[in-house]
Amino acid sequence: MSGTSTDGVDAVLAAFPQSASPQLVAQTSLPMPPALRTEFLSLNSAGDNELARAARAGNELAHLYAQACRLLLAKSGISASEVRAIGAHGQTVRHDPQTGYTIQINAPALLAELTEIDVVADFRARDVAAGGQGAPLVPAFHQAVFSTHYPRAILNLGGIANVTILEPDREPRGFDTGPANVLLDLWCHEQTGALFDADGAWAASGRSDPALLSALLDDEPWFAVAPPKSTGRDLFNRHWLMNRLARFQGTGLTAADIQATLQSLTAASVQQALTRYAPNIEDVLVCGGGALNGGLVKELELRLGLPVRPTSDVNIPVQSVEAFAFAWLAWAHIERKPAGLPSVTGARHTTILGACYPA
Ligand SMILES: Nc1ncnc2c1ncn2[C@@H]1O[C@H](COP(=O)(O)OP(=O)(O)OP(=O)(O)O)[C@@H](O)[C@H]1O
Numbered sequence: 001m002s003g004t005s006t007d008g009v010d011a012v013l014a015a016f017p018q019s020a021s022p023q024l025v026a027q028t029s030l031p032m033p034p035a036l037r038t039e040f041l042s043l044n045s046a047g048d049n050e051l052a053r054a055a056r057a058g059n060e061l062a063h064l065y066a067q068a069c070r071l072l073l074a075k076s077g078i079s080a081s082e083v084r085a086i087g088a089h090g091q092t093v094r095h096d097p098q099t100g101y102t103i104q105i106n107a108p109a110l111l112a113e114l115t116e117i118d119v120v121a122d123f124r125a126r127d128v129a130a131g132g133q134g135a136p137l138v139p140a141f142h143q144a145v146f147s148t149h150y151p152r153a154i155l156n157l158g159g160i161a162n163v164t165i166l167e168p169d170r171e172p173r174g175f176d177t178g179p180a181n182v183l184l185d186l187w188c189h190e191q192t193g194a195l196f197d198a199d200g201a202w203a204a205s206g207r208s209d210p211a212l213l214s215a216l217l218d219d220e221p222w223f224a225v226a227p228p229k230s231t232g233r234d235l236f237n238r239h240w241l242m243n244r245l246a247r248f249q250g251t252g253l254t255a256a257d258i259q260a261t262l263q264s265l266t267a268a269s270v271q272q273a274l275t276r277y278a279p280n281i282e283d284v285l286v287c288g289g290g291a292l293n294g295g296l297v298k299e300l301e302l303r304l305g306l307p308v309r310p311t312s313d314v315n316i317p318v319q320s321v322e323a324f325a326f327a328w329l330a331w332a333h334i335e336r337k338p339a340g341l342p343s344v345t346g347a348r349h350t351t352i353l354g355a356c357y358p359a
């Protein structure tokens with residue numbers, strides 16, 4: 001898995017026994033090489049010679065994915081021939097399901113060649129073809145591993161935040177709530193040079209500004225749209241942020257105040273969504289890199305008035321959940337189990353997700 005933060009690749013080796021719950025065997029993460037990261041960020045908007053650049057970036061990504069696979073095999077002492085399939089999400093550079101497409105840069109054929117393992121890729125397209133958002137795709141997996149006897153939400157804080165709402169005896173629901181780290185990383189990098197605000201320490205040195213928060217949250221129509229919905233860097237990008245900050249020039253806000261307000265935007269948009277669409281949940285399990293941001297998690301807990309716990313409390317490390325989900329989606333593809341859920345994506349019907357590239 002390499003998500004919208006473009007920070008790196010998270011990989012897991014997982015087992016799916018017939019009569020027991022999915023098991024995490026090994027995990028690893030590799031940082032995204034800076035030049036590849038710059039290229040992916042650039043490919044998020046129109047530019048010169050995009051097709052050839054996207055193909056080359058896909059090949060580079062496949063080499064990085066293959067390296068992650070080799071590490072997992074070495075760690076676990078398992079050989080490639082024992083692995084049924086790799087689920088490889090690819091790097092999203094455009095997401096516009098309304099217009100009928102979503103684009104993940106990837107090179108699954110090369111990955112199959114490099115690893116000698118079947119590769120399942122292109123998970124989102126089939127759901128989009130059935131009129132769905134193609135995202136989020138993780139709720140079916142969340143249901144398989146995190147369901148309990150009371151209503152709960154799973155909150156993934158990646159580049160974008162997405163929630164899954166699990167209620168006993170009901171189809172899971174799920175949708176994107178808005179930016180999680182994408183704007184926090186962008187502002188932090190531009191102002192301090194650091195790739196992210198470790199533990200939210202910089203945000204904690206500023207003060208969240210209610211007027212700016214309102215301009216970011218209340219003036220953006222996307223937040224008020226009812227689910228099913230999904231988003232990405234297509235909307236929440238530098239242009240979006242700078243447009244809004246321009247109105248606050250000369251108001252005395254410091255760069256740290258802006259960081260604190262962006263943190264509040266993540267927390268408040270999650271709060272708004274859960275209050276509206278899941279008022280009965282009793283706790284929240286949080287995962288993704290944002291779960292390592294103590295300041296953000298504390299703000300979420302304060303705003304929600306509910307226990308907010310990391311998924312590591314129920315034995316899945318926060319950085320492994322997304323990768324585990326795509327391993328599960330690959331398993332679902334092989335089993336021909338429909339994992340595209342109309343209750344989440346709004347598709348006309350369930351679909352079997354992904355396409356397989358045999359080794
Ligand atoms: N210690 C930390 N403190 C604060 N933020 C952190 C920390 N560790 C990671 N992060 C944040 O988490 C981000 C990476 O999270 P993650 O890998 O879950 O996102 P992603 O790649 O966009 O994934 P996806 O799209 O699959 O949800 C980093 O870019 C950073 O913003």
Ligand SMILES: [Mg+2]
Pocket residue numbers: 002003004005006007008009010289
């Ligand atoms: Mg990541």
